[in-house]
Amino acid sequence: MDKLNIVEGRAYPFGMKNVDTDIVIPAHWLKTISRAGLGKGAFEVLRKEPGNVFDDPEYAGSPILIAGDNFGCGSSREHAAWALADLGIKVVIAPSFSDIFSGNAFKNGILTVVLPQEAIDRLMEVAKTDPIHVDLEHQTVTTQFQDRFQFEIDPFRKHCLLGGLDEIGLTLGQADTISQFEAKDAGARPWLVPAVA
Amino acid sequence: MVNPRTLYEKIWDAHVVERRPDGTCLIYIDRHLVHEVTSPQAFEGLRMAGRPVRRPDLTLAVPDHNLPTTPRRDAQGNRIPIADPESAQQLAALERNAPEFGVRLIGDADREQGIVHVVGPEQGFTLPGTTLVCGDSHTSSHGALGALAFGIGTSEVEHVLATQTLLLKQSKTMEVVVEGELGFGVTPKDVALAICGRIGTAGGTGYVMEYRGSVFRDMSIEGRLTVANMSIEAGARSGLFAPDEKTFAYLKDRPMAPKGADWDAAVAYWKTLATDEGAQFDKTVVIDAADIVPNVTWGTSPEDVVPVTGVVPDPESFADASKRAAAQKSLDYMGLTAGQRMEDVTVEHIFIGSCTNSRIEDLRAAAALLKGRHIAERIKQALVVPGSGLVKQQAEAEGLDRVFTEAGFEWREPGCSACLGMNPDKVPAGERCASTSNRNFMGRQGPGSRTHLVSPEMAAAAAITGHLTDVRELLKEKQGEVVA
Numbered sequence: 001m002d003k004l005n006i007v008e009g010r011a012y013p014f015g016m017k018n019v020d021t022d023i024v025i026p027a028h029w030l031k032t033i034s035r036a037g038l039g040k041g042a043f044e045v046l047r048k049e050p051g052n053v054f055d056d057p058e059y060a061g062s063p064i065l066i067a068g069d070n071f072g073c074g075s076s077r078e079h080a081a082w083a084l085a086d087l088g089i090k091v092v093i094a095p096s097f098s099d100i101f102s103g104n105a106f107k108n109g110i111l112t113v114v115l116p117q118e119a120i121d122r123l124m125e126v127a128k129t130d131p132i133h134v135d136l137e138h139q140t141v142t143t144q145f146q147d148r149f150q151f152e153i154d155p156f157r158k159h160c161l162l163g164g165l166d167e168i169g170l171t172l173g174q175a176d177t178i179s180q181f182e183a184k185d186a187g188a189r190p191w192l193v194p195a196v197a
Numbered sequence: 198m199v200n201p202r203t204l205y206e207k208i209w210d211a212h213v214v215e216r217r218p219d220g221t222c223l224i225y226i227d228r229h230l231v232h233e234v235t236s237p238q239a240f241e242g243l244r245m246a247g248r249p250v251r252r253p254d255l256t257l258a259v260p261d262h263n264l265p266t267t268p269r270r271d272a273q274g275n276r277i278p279i280a281d282p283e284s285a286q287q288l289a290a291l292e293r294n295a296p297e298f299g300v301r302l303i304g305d306a307d308r309e310q311g312i313v314h315v316v317g318p319e320q321g322f323t324l325p326g327t328t329l330v331c332g333d334s335h336t337s338s339h340g341a342l343g344a345l346a347f348g349i350g351t352s353e354v355e356h357v358l359a360t361q362t363l364l365l366k367q368s369k370t371m372e373v374v375v376e377g378e379l380g381f382g383v384t385p386k387d388v389a390l391a392i393c394g395r396i397g398t399a400g401g402t403g404y405v406m407e408y409r410g411s412v413f414r415d416m417s418i419e420g421r422l423t424v425a426n427m428s429i430e431a432g433a434r435s436g437l438f439a440p441d442e443k444t445f446a447y448l449k450d451r452p453m454a455p456k457g458a459d460w461d462a463a464v465a466y467w468k469t470l471a472t473d474e475g476a477q478f479d480k481t482v483v484i485d486a487a488d489i490v491p492n493v494t495w496g497t498s499p500e501d502v503v504p505v506t507g508v509v510p511d512p513e514s515f516a517d518a519s520k521r522a523a524a525q526k527s528l529d530y531m532g533l534t535a536g537q538r539m540e541d542v543t544v545e546h547i548f549i550g551s552c553t554n555s556r557i558e559d560l561r562a563a564a565a566l567l568k569g570r571h572i573a574e575r576i577k578q579a580l581v582v583p584g585s586g587l588v589k590q591q592a593e594a595e596g597l598d599r600v601f602t603e604a605g606f607e608w609r610e611p612g613c614s615a616c617l618g619m620n621p622d623k624v625p626a627g628e629r630c631a632s633t634s635n636r637n638f639m640g641r642q643g644p645g646s647r648t649h650l651v652s653p654e655m656a657a658a659a660a661i662t663g664h665l666t667d668v669r670e671l672l673k674e675k676q677g678e679v680v681a
Contacts, residue, residue, distance in 0.1 A: 017519050018398060018498055022638040027617045031263065031283035033237035033290050045640050068519065070399040073432065074638060075617075076334040077235065078350035099402060099434055100334060100348055107352035154366070155219050167352075168248070171360045174215065174223065178251075178362060181214040181225055191455035191463040192227055194254035195322055196301040 001109045003164035007090045007134040011064035012053045013127040015120070016046075019067060020074030021101065025083040038079055039086030054087075064132055066123050067094040071112075072101025081108045091134045093141065095120055106157050107167065111136060119149045136161060201473035203370050204437050205405045208345040208470070212328050214362055224365050226357050227327035228344070230313045231258040231300065233291040234619070235332030239355035240294040251361045253299035257322055260305050261312045262619045263287050266582050266609035269306045276306075284620065298358070311585025311611040314338040314552035318422065319585055321451025325440035325467040330357055335552045335635065337428040341421035342448065343440035343470060345405070348429065369479040371404040371433065375412040377486030382669035384562070385420035386554060386633065386652035388412065389427035390492040394502030396482055401433030404480065407472065408438050412486045418447040419558040426553045427635055430499040439471040491668050493539050494637045494650040496527035501637070503539060505655065505667045511535035530639055531647050532627070539665050544649070546630035547572070547579035547606070547660040548642070551616035554633035554653050555584030560592050563657040564600040566671060569678075572605035573663030579606040580622060582614040604660070618643040631659035 029041035043054050053059055065084065071094040072080060081104040084092065092105065093113040102112040113134065115123070119141075123132060126143045133142045136158060141149045160167060171178075186193060202210070214223040229252075236258070243250070250256060263284035271277055279285040288305065295302035303309050309316065314335050317323040325343035330336060332354040339346035353363055373392060406428050413421065421438045428436025438444075445464050448454045455463045490504045501524075503510065512524035512535060528534065533542065549555070549563050560583065572579050581601045583589035589611055592598055598608045615622035616634035618641065624630045626645025633656050634641075637648035649665060658666040 017523055020498075020636075020638050022617075022636070022641055026640050026644070027619045030234050030619060031281070031287055033241070033287060035238050045644070070402070070432075073398055073402075074334065074429075074636060076332060076336075076348035076350055078238075078332075078352060081350070096399060096402065098399075098432065100350060104350035104352065107350065154221070156217070156221050156364070167364065168242075168246070168356050168359050171223065171356065171362060171364065172248070175360075177215055177223070178225070178360060182361075185225070189326075189463075189466065191459035192324070192327065195228055195453060196254060196257050197453070 001164045001166060004090060004109055004111060004161045005136050007063050007111070009064060009131050010059055010062040011066050011123065011127040011132045012059050012062050013066055013124045014053055015066060015068050015124050017068035018070045018073060021072055021077050021080040022074055024072065024080040025077065029083070030077060030079050035082045037086060038083035042083040042087050061088055063088055063090045064134065065089050065092045066120060066127055067092055069095045071097050073098040076100045078104045078108070081105045081110055085110060093120065093123060106161065109161065109164070111161060113141060113151045115141065115149050115151055122147060201476040203472045203476045203478065204343065204407055204439055204470055205345065205368070205370055206476070208326055208328065209367055211326070221364055221366055223362050224328060226330055226361055226363060227255060228322060228324070228329040229256045229357050230317055230322070230329070230331035230336070231256060231354065232262060232313050232331070232333065233260045233287045234262045235351050236294065236354055237287060237290040238351050239358055240298065242355045243298070243358060248359045250298040250300060250358045253301070255361065256300045256358070258291055258295040258300050258302045259310060259313050259316050260288050260291055262613045262617065264305055264612040265621050266612050266614045269610060280621070308586040308590065311588065312552045312555065312613055314426065315555060315584030315588065318342055318418070319451065319587055321448050321454030324448065324454065324463070325444060326470050330363070334429045335426050337434060337436050338422050338426040338552055340425040340428065340435050340437040341418060342444050343438060343467065345435055345437065347434040368405045368434070369403055371401060371406050371480040371482065372409050372478040373406050374410040374481065374483045375486050376410040377412065379412060379486050379489060382491055382654065382672050383489050384652040384654060385416055385423040387489055387492045389424045390494065390499070390502045390650060391484060391489045393427065393431045393499045394492070395484060396431050397500045398430060398498055399432045401428065401431040404433050406433045406436040407478070408436060413438060414441070417558060418443055419556045422556065423553055427499070430635055440467045491652065491655055493655065493665055495531065495533060495539065496524065497530055497637055497639050498527070499635065499637060499650060501527060505539050505665060507539055509533045509535055509537040509539065540667060541664060542649070543575060543629070543664045544631045544659050545575060545577045545628045546624050547576060547656050548615040548630055548632040548634060549653050549656050550580065550582030550584070550614045551634035552584065553635045555582060555588065557588050557591050559633065559653040560588070560597050561595070563653040564597040566654055566657040566668070566675065567604040567661070568600050570604055570661050572660040575663040576605070576660055577628070579660050580609060580615055581606045582609045583611050585611050606660070615642050617641060624648070631656045631665060
């Protein structure tokens, strides 16, 4: 996973509420057996609308997406995160995210930033003309107009994103602890194993 | 004496492998269901890193999303090729990956095949008090049996395959209490839709729900599966029911459920799981059963719920500006106008199926209404898709297949079907479907498709009349026929 700390650039002033992962990437794109190339299908339905932000040359290649409440609700498809990553998006800023989506985004090196609606409204304005600066280390979103918004992030997620760490590798480092749990649990709840004979 | 705990807290505590200073826990996963759509990249990741599946004996693979619901084998038993090369490729990947990593696969033409969330409970793979995950958001379904079950993304699928654990933060708890008795013609699906309508699709975000109160205690396991299934539509990754005598009766003698002395020990343990008297929930939502009526959705979010006897809401009636804009966008997409009576909305397609409503009780309820009747002339396609091969077999033994086909329905092979546009079962652009599935998102049933979420009974009613219909009227007629 690539390390992530400072992201600066233009942002898609998207802002739509309750964007479900079917909108981020429709189901017919889920037939791939690879993680790459899904940017082509990102927001496919919305991109049929003339004047949509994703096809506006003004925002082409923006590393930041500004979204509305409850972004990424619905299906658990990680393809939504892969599609955003493939578009080149590294940070999504919204008033709230679905739990599953923000987990998926994080595991693909995408930072999800939660800010209050007033901050989102302001950033939507700025994004139309100017870049936005995200600093993970200091947990801030700033603009060249003195705007400065502080955000919260889970310390473990921050640590992994900053270091580009592979979570599976980290957990496998605790294989002994997992084995001890399994041995203890086999005594306490012997009926659980095996699940499939 | 330990502090009183909720069902969720008891399951959580029993699965903590390691607690970190920041509160993140490494949680052990007892059961992992794998399907063809969200697993190829996970197996690929393991292969690239040279990692095995840690516990193939706790893992079960079943294809469901991509499979056509037309016959899969010819008379000689040879596979009928899947027309879509990408669907065929995903199925082939699962068929290759499962044996390579030692995972048991229920094949596409096996009698036990079906939608993962129907197969898990049916096989007794799903058990109370377990942690169960699957790369599919409707994994919340398994909470009906008292399993802490939730959907995960593909990176987490890979993490569970490799380590049998997940790194998680404990969720907040929400009790959803429905007391009283459900009215005539009101089903578990209507309860689920009522909850989505009440709290909204983000209402449960960050929470694990527990369904409490007499309505849920009295509900069958099939009904509980429908309600738990739609927890995610209200934002909650998991929705739990306390295991009770109904749960035990449902699970006893299922192929993968414990047997003999193991069974007795398991039941004794399961009886300790219910939320303790005095345990605190972070949030409580109370709904009076008497207020729940047969519901339909009007828009493109499962929270867009109105009584079938109601009208399409006026976007101007919503308080905040972004909701008004969203409602107008939904109405434009759905081809509806504010004030239009829901019962005047005509439909061209009927879909009875999906992990929400494809179990035997759902099929029985729809068939009871359809018996001796025929679908309306304007219906272009009416599909009934059993949730598993075993549901199909049971339905056929009861003669339900004939009731459906005589009424003009197509009787199909088990799978996810028209719930999502991944297989040939789709609703064409601009056409309208009364559907027993769980999501009415834009394009969910195919590009441009328009979905109205309803119960199986309401889908059958719409099939008969050709428009959204208050099932209670038809049920009364039906009762009249019986009396006469």
